[in-house]
Amino acid sequence: MNKKSVRRKYNLTDAQLVAISQEKAAFMLRDLTSFAAYGITANDVEALRVDAAAFADLESDGEIVAEISEANAVKNKKRKALFVAIKGVMVRVGNVFASGTAEYAAFGTARLSRQTDAQFIATAKVVAKQARAHSGALAVTGLTTAMVDDIDVLAQELEVLLIDLKLKKSDRELLREVRVTAGNALYAKLIRYAKTGRNIWEAVHAAKCNDYVVCKRVKGKSEAALSS
Known part of the structure; x- marks a missing residue:
């Protein structure tokens, strides 16, 4: 009940x-x-x-709503930064593997902007994993280890911010x-x-x-x- x-x-x-x-x-x-x-x-x-x-x-x-709003804004800013980082990698991937190929699809970025935060974080981790797996082929596009590492870091930071936001929303009801x-x-x-x-x-x-x-x-x- x-x-x-x-x-x-x-x-x-x-x-x-x-x-x-x-x-x-x-x-x-x-x-x-x-x-x-x-x-x-x-x-x-x-x-x-x-x-x-x-x-x-x-x-x-x-006051609690204001804190939630601020946390949501910080989370969205981090998501945008991660989105830019992923797109930077995927442009290079597209120069090696044509869109529609199995290799390109393996990166899982279809409908990226419409994914939930949880899906988006999972996709970011897949992109980093696939980028490392194809690092040899992608090296000629200018893809660097730092670019891939940046995706991992941003994904981890976004995950922390998402958890913090969820906790604040849960705390709001308890505090109310x-x-x-x-x-x-x-x-x-x-x-x-x-x-x-x-x-x-x-x-x-x-x-x-x-x-x-x-x-x-x-x-x-x-x-x-x-x-x-």
């Missing part, structure tokens, strides 16, 4: 969640004597502040789940304390009661109604 994706349980932005949590923590410290009657201590308030700060420090999805889980936990704690604050002041101090309203409206309902 496929694992169900963790979903956000709040409609605030992450920045709003952090700011509101820190704000309510300040109000709670002001009203600490009243909260003590509900078993909520200064340590609990500090824990809320610490949780909010830790959540704020988590890498955002936007960590962030959503932490956000949900922080939100649940915030709502619990905010509800307590409203209960403390609802009948005796309207302004202080209002201090513990988390959000005026959320999808047509008051946050107070949602968390009651």
Whole structure:
């Protein structure tokens, strides 16, 4: 069975969640004597502040996407360099073995630009192998050992970059789940304390009661109604 994706349980932005949590923590410290009657201590308030700060420090999805985009650009640049190196060899191969011959086909470069990255890397290794096997015949074309070695090096570097990109994409989902889980936990704690604050002041101090309203409206309902 496929694992169900963790979903956000709040409609605030992450920045709003952090700011509101820190704000309510300040109000709670002001009203600490009243909260003590509900078993909520200064340590609990500090824990809320610490949780909010830790959540704020988590890498955002936007930051992760930017890292993936950068890694993809680096990978594509390396692929282009390898493509140029392969074409440089294949021009020389074509001068010795006509296109359509078994010798030319053995290099496996058909539809080279349309190959997946994994296929492209495998093809590069085949090109290097075949170039060495036919080094005697290709020597007259100006093909050098350095050219062939360059293909091997570029293929290895591209393979490393491809793995790094795949890991970043996999990490994105894991980090997203960590962030959503932490956000949900922080939100649940915030709502619990905010509800307590409203209960403390609802009948005796309207302004202080209002201090513990988390959000005026959320999808047509008051946050107070949602968390009651």
